[in-house]
Amino acid sequence: GIGNESVYNAGFALSKYLSVKYGSESLKKIMASLSKPMNYSINKGMKYGTGKEGKKVYDEFVTVLETRYETLTQSVLENEVKGRIIQDNGSANLFPTWNEDGSKIAFLSNKDHDYFGSTDLFIYDMKTKDLKKIAKGIYSKPAWNKNVIYYSKKAMKPNKVGSRYYDLYEYNFRTKKEFQITRDGRAFSPVFSSNDSTLFYLSTKDGTHNIFKIDLNSKFTEQMTRLNNREILGGLNYDMKNNRLIYDITTHHFKDIHYLSLADSKSGGMMENALWDERQADFISKGMVYSDDRSGIFNLYFIGKDSQGYLTNVPGGAFMADVHKSGKIAYSLFENGAYKIAILDSISMMSDSNVGYTPLYFQRNKNLSAPMKEKIDIGPSKYKDHFPPMFTMPRVTMDYGTFKPGFYFYSSEILEKVSLIGGASVNRSIDLDLFFLFEYKHLYPTYFFEMFYLTRNTEERTAYSVYNLDSNLKFRLIEFRGGLRIPFYGSSFELFGSWSRYRASIKDEVVGKPQLQSGFGYDYFLGNKAGVKWSLKQYKKRIDQNINPVGYELNVNVAQEWNQFIEGLDLSESGTLISKFNKHNLVRSEINGKYLWDIPKTNRWTLSMGGQVGWISNTSADSFFHFFAGGMPGLKGYPFYSLEGTNMAIGELGLRIPLFREKHISMGWFMLQHATIGFIGQSGDAWNRVISSFSAKHSAGIELRFSGYSFYNYPTSISLEYHRGLNKFQMDIGDGKPIQYGGENRMYFTILFGF
Structure with missing residues (x-):
């Protein structure tokens, strides 16, 4: 998306600037400074590498970029031609496509989403200016067929092995129903041909892109091309006049425009300049429109029978043109860090001299390294696991009033086929906590495999x-x-x-x-357990998903336990003390889940509803095996052991309000990004169904959340909670001295990788 590309471009430009102005050794010094254990500041690293404060170096870098850009775009801004913008909400408004009569435009937009790739399909009515969402999670350009529109998206439900592939769908505007055309087809960029009711599309397999077609009547699929040299295809379109498919192809550095004749299956290049990029061509009877960057900026270019020239002159970029037979052009305009939908009302060409940075800007590409075409013959070999160096991170806890330092260690195979994580901590009483988790995904x-050891x-x-x-x-x-x-x-x-x-x-x-x-x-205690757990999770992908999620999850856990718990001590025949056990075998069942959703017309205020229930089959089992419904996992206004029994039921309602989002507040090694405040109400109980019944206890609380990153890489989630039990009750633990619970304030503070 734009963010990733911008970070890469800015990072490359800054590195180049530092190397040119302060020498290539400055980069080495900066990295050496950042690698020191007690340096958490890029500002300090820049000072060591350049002799100047990092903020000053950055300001100078920005000034150089702005001055250069203002000089290059002066002519563009004085002679700008971009048409009129009809959609600018969101950062990704892509692939505008006219319907047959030119009354509507279909396009993709990440409106109301955080990420570039989270795009939905919208229909814009040219007459009423109304905008309507048709489908969610759409990928690549759609295709019209009268009252039907075709598009590509991932299936809502994964297949039986958990994979979700891009497939072709159709939406009928009359019936308002969606129909899936392909199954696990890895299909995108559909193009409709009215000649034979056929959909052409692109598909990927084994690292290759190829063109396929599917007969919408018989559902028969046929592969049209056999490209096997890792060419990258895109921009598939149909040239009705010449009965051929047009597509973008990338073989080395630049994109070119190729064709595939449907009459005789011949293919070849249409636009293949070695010094600039051509892409996303569309055709009408008068000629073709495509986008190229020979002037240093992508602009729309027209080639007709008797004339050719630029149609736009923009400082950002013009892409994805779709030309209606009336001559109107809809396209995606890149401007101020976002893609917008714009319209040119007619085909009107301008002088090349005012377009882009300079008409001869492409000559800068003459000295690019030649493409590497030679094949390297390396015999096949079985893949071997490759592990990077072990990551370690300090761990500090305050546990039952004691200071307990320690560390985490982590390593994952490059393809995440094998991973392991562990940790250790110890206090002055030699209380030891060890854990080790291992996963094998080949x-x-x-x-x-998991191991836990505590003393x-x-x-x-x-x-x-x-x-x-x-x-x-x-x-x-x-x-x-x-x-x-x-x-x-x-x-x-x-x-x-x-x-x-x-x-x-x-x-x-x-x-x-x-x-x-x-x-x-x-x-x-001697215990063995065997069980099954079923989990379902679905959360919307957004930038504050960790701290303020929207979605749902459900977990079901059923286990058979074979438990032996001490009844007392006895003497063996040799006179030594041995444990005398009683059996407490049981079946334990638990269900928990939550549902979170945005409140409409608010700035990401979210409501949450959750609950958990538990049931133990053996009502005579020792309380050691009961559910405990207090503390952080349960009713937070009461201590962990205050509520216990063979049955458990807890319900929860919550409201979470963002305090700020996408800030970058530096606090030593910690970078603070998001903060929320939440209000929580809970009600529930744990009880033994043989001797008592459900008696609801209530708890109310407030929670502050902060999230960001530590040491530039590790997600860090900080939570501070204040809860109060609203009901008072007593519990007798067998010594004749009842203990009263409720009516007290309880606080919880955590620093973890997630909430």
Whole structure:
């Protein structure tokens, strides 16, 4: 899109400027400075590389560009010809196409979307000026056929392996219904031929572009070309007068215009200049119109039987011309960083001398390196995994009042066929957190393996008879989890199994007499689990998707658990302490989901509705295996363990309002981009269905979100939440001292990769 291209162009221009003015060694110095662990500022790196503050260097660079551009475009601005603009909402308004009588124009637009490629199909009425959206997610130029229009888009629902390809569709304006023409065809750029009710289109396969046709009556598909040298095709069109297809082709640096005769299947070049680019030709009885950049700027050019010349003179660019038989031309005008739909009311040519930077600007291309045409004979070999160097990132947490530093490590194979991520952290009590996640994607299912290892150490002073004891308690939790994930029509099935062991140990020492000590260890939980998880997610792609998403997701999790939980300690035949277990086997079922949507006529205010329910089959299972419905995963106004039971139900409503978007506020290594404020209301409960019933508890809260990037690359999401439980209730944990919950304020603070 425009953003990616602009970043590339600006970066290349800045690098060239630095190299010319400050020497090529300045680039090396800047990169060396940026690679230092404690330098998070490009400004500081520029200072080291050039001797000047980065902001000053950048201002000088911008001044040079502006001065050069003003000089080059002075004649263009004084003699500008662009017609009239009919659509300028959005940054990508593309492929305008007249209907037969010239009363309507179909075009693609990313109006109401953030990204260049998120385009919908619109119809503009020339008489009423009305604009109507016909279809979403359209790609490439549409084609009219009276009351039907053809276009290309990805299917709404993926196929059974989770892939979504571009296919051809038709929309009937009378029935207002859409019909899919191809299936997994990788098809785009349709062209309709009324001679034989045929659609011609482009398709990709194995890195090649070729022209195909499909008979709309028989649905028979035929490949028209056999290009196999990685040519890139585009701009497919139909020349009715000469009964041939016209298309753009890129073989090396420039685009050229070629033809394919439908009468005898001959093909060849029409416009193939070696020093400039020609593209997107359209034909009428008087001649042809196309776009070229021989003057340094893309403008529309007309070639007729007796005359030829430029039709536009714009400072940005003129593309994608579509000529009606009346002589009116609709095209896409690039101006001020966006593509707009413009119309020329007639074919009127101008002098070449005032067009673009200069009529001879193309001569700058004479010294371009020659295309590399020689083939390199390299025998085929089996692909081997290629891993870049391991990424590491510091990790700092405050956990149960202790400072716990650590690190993350991550590496992914270049094609993401294999990936691994892990982390470790430890505090002064030698409480250790380790995790490791591994994914293998070489085969149809994704295989995964996960490992978690945690230790906790605590000390307390107790008394036994007349002795004071220092008791050191240690807990060790270890779990291995593995399985496979299978795509299924846009959703994902996960088959998993896990193995868990929780162990505790106690060491007692008489205070003042370290030689008098005793200790023992025991397992208190042995668990195995097997289950299936189904997940469906669909979110609109937009620039603030992470912090303020719009869409929905649904997760269903069902697992059989074989649990053994300690009942007490017993003596073995050899006189050692062993754990005595009870079985707590059960089936655990959980469903959770949420739906988020924009509030119309607001600046991206979003409403959200979500919920989660849970059910355990074994009502006599120990509370260790119950659902806990408080804390961050549940009702946030109450502590995690305050709500527990064999059943759980929670509902949530929320409102999120953007505070700002697309800012770039530098804060050391962190670049702040977006911020929102949210208001959250929750209601729910967890209960044991045998001894109690559902009794709704309510919670209300507010959340501030901030998102951006750390160290130029890592997404960083910061959340600060304040919640209050609105109901008061008591819980007896068995010691005869009821604990009261509710009516208290609770705060949550997180720094993660996402929300």
